[in-house]
Amino acid sequence: MSEWQYEPAPDLDRDLSERLRTFPRQPHLWMLLARSIAAILIRIWLRIYHRLLIEGDEHIPANTSCILVANHQSHLDAPALLSCFPLNRLHRVFPAAAADYFFGSIKTSAFTSIVINGLPFDRRAKGAESLSICRSLLDNPGNVLVIFPEGTRSLTGELGRFRSGIGRLVEGSSIPVVPCYIQGAFDAFPKGSRFPRPKRIRIRIGQAVTYDHLPCGRSTVQTIVKDLHARVLSLAPSN
Amino acid sequence: MKWFEIGGDPVLWTYTWLVAVLLGVAGSVLLILQYGFKKPMRSVWDTYRGWLFIVPIVFGALWLGRPATIVGLAIISTIAFKEFARATGIYSDWLYTLAVYVGIISTMLLTLAQDPRTGELGWYGLFMATPVYFVALLLTIPILMNKTKGQLQRVSLSMLGFIYLGWMFAHLGFLTNSGNFYGYILYLFFAVELNDIAAFMFGKLFGKHKLRSEVSPNKTIEGALGAIVVSMAMPLLFHFSFPHFGTLELILTGLIVGVGGQLGDLSISFIKRDVGVKDMGASIPGHGGILDRVDSLIFVAPLFFHMVRWFHGVH
Known part of the structure; x- marks a missing residue:
């Protein structure tokens, strides 16, 4: 009689604060439940208080993995982008969140991992490691990665320079990238303000684009970054 | 049925004092060993701190009376099963995990409920029969899911998980009716x-x-x-x-x-x-x-x- 194969959870010997920081996270029933409830409440808040408007969500590929690329103005961005997805896909959407900021204390890491489903992204030293985590995440069909390529919230509301990480992630792969522009989040809840103001938030989602036809290389990374910057900017309301 | 019947039992008083004194003595001994004899006591302190965390919760539930104790036992039982499930790997199969959770909670509810025939606290007959219904429920899962591969292992592990960590542990809850x-x-x-x-x-x-x-x-x-x-x-x-x-x-x-x-x-x-x-x-x-x-x-x-x-x- 051959033996049974057990699969112990890899984070079995870690305590809660470590478990919240490790990625990929082991799914927990209570966490999924809490996230679903939080998502419903956040959606109600965004729809009523911020009169959230979503345009073009049909451009998001339904069953394949994709990367959502958006401008970053406020802490409301990630919850607003999560609201573009149906609730049954919620647990497969992972906004990349700065590890140093969002996974610093146990309180913020609990909030980021439970409510936002954030992926701890090291924006300083281990960029390559974080990118490989992102790649393996996207290998699982249906998973969605949300990236703010500016790397931080805009201080002026203008679209800043994109970092090269998104280019390195996308080059040579056939993952569709969906550009988005979030408008109004800067007026509603800019960096440094304490409570959101009741301003309208509008999300415009553009056509998905792939870059697998480009050869790999440094120039391609720059091309991709520039192209995505232009695509996100073209969704801004003045254009 | 009273939901709260705070304290007052002389045996509870005795044990509360006993444990408080023991914790105090143990703490003092550790302090003397560490500062008097300069012994490295780090892991022992960790265990001691663990006790300082466990004891107030356990006695808190006991002082709140029967329903609080049963609820506390149900929580411990659920967490114990969760640990077992995460260690063996059945936790990734949510249907089985959920089924055992439901089993544990309903078993604990039976210890809390009144026997409809005799009016006594704790529905003894049904409580003793829970493994029967639970095994039947577990065996239904592969049939409903129309799956066979690895199902026997899942069913068996869930059975052990429920019967050992849920039902056998729930006997402690039933004792609260005494x-x-x-x-x-x-x-x-x-x-x-x-x-x-x-x-x-x-x-x-x-x-x-x-x-x-x-x-x-x-x-x-x-x-x-x-x-x-x-x-x-x-x-x-x-x-x-x-x-x-x-x-x-x-x-x-x-x-x-x-x-x-x-x-x-x-x-x-x-x-x-x-x-x-x-x-x-x-x-x-x-x-x-x-x-x-x-x-x-x-x-x-x-x-x-x-x-x-x-x-x-x-x-």
Whole structure:
């Protein structure tokens, strides 16, 4: 009689604060439940208080993995982008969140991992490691990665320079990238303000684009970054 | 049924004082060892801090009375199963995990409910029949899912998880329906922990021969025998917990705790070794998982329960 194969959870010997920081996270029933409830409440808040408007969500590929690329103005961005997805896909959407900021204390890491489903992204030293985590995440069909390529919230509301990480992630792969522009989040809840103001938030989602036809290389990374910057900017309301 | 019946029981008072004094003494001894004799005590402090965390919660629930105690036991049982499920891997199959959660909660509800025929607290008949319904429920899952691959393993692990960590543990909850609720429960908590500590101490002092080298290499025959001696003496010293017990019941109580407690410990040990993990979790700092803490209690609870029921009934 051959033996049974057990699969112990890899984070079995870690305590809660470590478990919240490790990625990929082991799914927990209570966490999924809490996230679903939080998502419903956040959606109600965004729809009523911020009169959230979503345009073009049909451009998001339904069953394949994709990367959502958006401008970053406020802490409301990630919850607003999560609201573009149906609730049954919620647990497969992972906004990349700065590890140093969002996974610093146990309180913020609990909030980021439970409510936002954030992926701890090291924006300083281990960029390559974080990118490989992102790649393996996207290998699982249906998973969605949300990236703010500016790397931080805009201080002026203008679209800043994109970092090269998104280019390195996308080059040579056939993952569709969906550009988005979030408008109004800067007026509603800019960096440094304490409570959101009741301003309208509008999300415009553009056509998905792939870059697998480009050869790999440094120039391609720059091309991709520039192209995505232009695509996100073209969704801004003045254009 | 009263939801809260705060405190007042003399046995509860006695144990509260006893444990408070013991914690105080242990803390002082540790302080003296660390600062007086400069001994490195880090891991012992971790375990001690763990106790400072566990004891107030346990006594808090007991002081709040029967329903709070049952709810507390249900929470412990659920977490213990969760640890078991995460260690063996059935946790990733949510249907089975959910089924066991539902099983654990309904079993605990049956200990809380009233028997509709007799009006007594705790629906004994249905409580004893829960494994029947639960096994039937588990066997239905593969049929409903129309799956076969690996289902026998999932069904078997869920069955063990429910029957051992849910139903057998729930006997402790059923004991709360007894008029001597505090005496029974507190004695079991106290004696089982003391049995563990005695096995450890006797093993450290006199241990030479391995008890079960494959299952748990650190346990010794000397430790086990010492623990049984301590556990046999305990019912005499703590006779105030169950003044109606005769000699036979006292002997049986000693044997159940002394032998059963160590078997409980060893059974979780072999499960851990087969699965290939060191601890069942990291819920309590300094103690490992909750399951590592309550393993002996789970084994002892139903044996003690049925002994009590045979001689004195549980109401």
